[in-house]
Amino acid sequence: MYLILTMNAGALAYTHHAVAPRWLAVWLPLLLIAACAVRVVQWMRPIDEGRVDEVYALRMLRRTEVMAALLSLLFVFWALGLDHYGHGDEHAHVTVFVAITVMGCIFCLTYLPRAAHLVCFIVLGVFLTYCLARGTVTMGSMALNILMVGVVVLKVLRNSFGSFAALEDSQAALHHERTQAQHLAEENARLAHSDPLTGLPNRRYFFARLDALLARGDKAPPFAIGVIDLDRFKPINDVHGHAQGDRLLQAIGERLQAASGPDAVIARLGGDEFGLIIEGSLEAAEAMGAWLCAQVQEPVPLGDIVVSVGCSVGLAAWPEAGASAHDLFDRADFALYHAKRTRRGGIVRFSSELEHIIRSEQALEAALQSADLKRELAMVYQPIVRTRSLMMVGVEALARWESPTIGAVPAEQLFATAERLGMGRTVTLAAFERVLADFARLPGEQRLSFNLAPTDIADPGTVAALIERIARSGVEAERLVFEITETSLIADYAGARAALEKLRACGAKIALDDFGTGYSSLSTLHMLPIDIIKIDRSFAVRLDDGEGRRLVRAIFNLTRSLRLECVFEGIETEMQLMEATLAGFHYAQGYFIDRPVALDVLLERRTTRAA
Incomplete structure (x- = not known):
């Protein structure tokens, strides 16, 4: 726009420099062109985008409108001043200058309609008034014609600006919707990756x-x-x-x-x-x-x-x-x-050591999953004897697994792996069936003890299967003892009690194994259906000192007051057996008495000793 003003003003000044005063044909247009140059420099100067907000933008637009009105007045009055000099060509040039310049400026101000209206009506209004004042029909008609064209151009530009504004509004609405969609997507992503309870990532x-x-x-x-x-x-x-x-x-x-x-x-x-x-x-x-x-x-x-x-x-x-x-x-x-x-x-x-354990565990799991337990599982028995006569009154059954792929596996590792694989019931029932098969060879009134894991007590299906096998085998249930550990009672006391009562109802006895190392209390012993207490082997090593012996006697007195049988486990020396006997214990079990062996070997060994 300022280029149009500069070029047109320079051309008009040139055609009038010989007929108009020097100040009007040279110095005044130079001042106007200088003002245009100042505005160009101002518009080309970089703007700090951080400063541009709605208030700043409105202030700049209002300043532009004021400058448009001021420059319009200056340029039109300067042009009309030149119209007083020269002949027909010079007068025609003034008219062309006004028409072309105002149309060019209007188009340049398309996206600032208020400024375009100001330029059009100020310039053409002043020009029309001037022409009508001159009194010639030709000039009045030309001015009116130019004004009408200007009005039509303004209407076209206004429609164009309306379309532009509508487009901007739609783009702003679209941007707003996209922003909302992005925020919604971010929120959904946050929710999808967050734990609703703790707020932590999930x-x-x-x-x-x-x-x-x-x-x-x-x-x-x-x-x-x-x-x-x-x-x-x-x-x-x-x-x-x-x-x-x-x-x-x-x-x-x-x-x-x-x-x-x-x-x-x-x-x-x-x-x-x-x-x-x-x-x-x-x-x-x-x-x-x-x-x-x-x-x-x-x-x-x-x-x-x-x-x-x-x-x-x-x-x-x-x-x-x-x-x-x-x-x-x-x-x-x-x-x-x-x-x-x-x-x-x-x-x-x-670590590498743990990796070795992992591989061993994996090999053990694979072997157990493919094992034929009826063929590979064997039972060994450790005798329980009277402390004074060493006469055998029962045996404790212990499982031994000899895998053809990984060799002998300790019972603790076998049952822990079975529990981890969800095969606890399978292994327990396979071992119990072997015990029932050996039960008939156990002489007289001797009892047979069988260990139950915590998962066995917690599984009603396992308890029902044990009772069903007892009934099917026809053995004397009164001679069966199910041994449980104190950890079996911690997770679900009520469930453990219900399971033990079912086993006891079928005639079997219940023994609490490893007593003294867990969380049992007097109320536990009194309220649970327990018949036998087995003192943990850790107390046997304390029979060597006076404090240990006093503790052991206190435990014995406790069990006697509750009318419970008591078996001392872990007897490994003659002195320990003697101290247990002196403390009042009637039954004992341990390596000093006999190691766990096959039932045939045990019975033959006990027969030989009796002879």
Whole structure:
């Protein structure tokens, strides 16, 4: 626009420089052109976008409108001043200057309609008034014609600006909708990757972040993952209710959230299990794990009660522990399992030793899943004798598995693996069927003891199957003793009591094994259907000192007051047998008396000794 003004003003000044005064034909147009140049410089100057807001933009537009009106007045009065000089050509040039310049400026101001209207009506209004004042019909007609064309042009430009404004509004609405859609997508993504209870990232986010790190390959920084499991959470959840359990998880989540950052991610994987990804060395991960354990162990107020939990942590480092997300998580989870089994409340890192254990466990699991237990499972028996006469009054059955692929497997490892694979009932019933087959060879009134795992007591199906096999075999149920450990009673006291009452109702007796090492109380002994107490072998080694003997006598007096039979386990020396006898115990069991052997060998050995 300013270029049009400059060119047209220069041309008009040139055609009049010989007929008009110098100040009007030279100096005044130079001043007007200089004003245009100043405005060009102002528009070309860079603008700080941070300063541009709605108020600033409106102020700049108003200034432009004022400048348009001012320049319109100056240029039109200057042109009309030149019209007083010259002849027909010079007068015609003034008319052409006014018409062309005003039309050009109107088009340049298309997107500022108010300024375009000001320019049109100021210039053409002044020009029309001037022409009518001159009194010639020709000039009046020309001015009116130009004004009418200007009005039509303004109408066209106004329609064009309306379309432009509508387009801008639609684009703004579209941008608003896109922004809303983006915010909604971000919110959905946040919800999809967040745990609704604790606000921590969830399992999906945890594995997505792990996959993203692994996708970087050799460019990935060293990192470790951890699996965190709360200790003592289930009893709190069962006793105080799920609502309190949820509040506890929320409080723990807030504490864990404090450790999250660019290099550390803590997510809730499910239940009371959390995941940790930390960029850095394994030592840094261990330090983080220790800090998290300390935070978790702090007491948590839940309304009227205050509870306290701990946590165990299993760690696995990349790439030493594995190159895939599956391998890393499995090995961190195994380290957690090892921590809960051997170092509850501690931190265990995956190592080559643990890898050896894993492979052994995997081989054991594969062998057990394909085992023919009826053929491979054998039973050995350890006698229970009277302390004074050493006469055998019963035997305890112990399972032995001789796998053709991995060799002999200890009973503890066999049943732990079976429980992990969900085969506990299968192994227990296979062993019990072997016991029932040997039962008929047991002489006289001698009893046979059979061990039940905690999962057996907790499984109504296993208890029903045991009772069904007792009835089908036709053995004297009164001579059967089912041994349970104190840990069988902790998880579900009511369920354990119901199971034991069913076994007792069929005629069998119940023995509490390893007494003194767990959580049994007088109320437990009194309320549960227990007939026999088996004192743990750890008390046998204490028979050498006076304090130990006093403790053992106190236990014996307790069992006698409750009218329970009492068997002293773990007798390994003659002195221990003598002290147990002096303490009042009538029954004993241990390596000093006899080791577990096949029933045929045991019966032959006992017959030889009796002879």
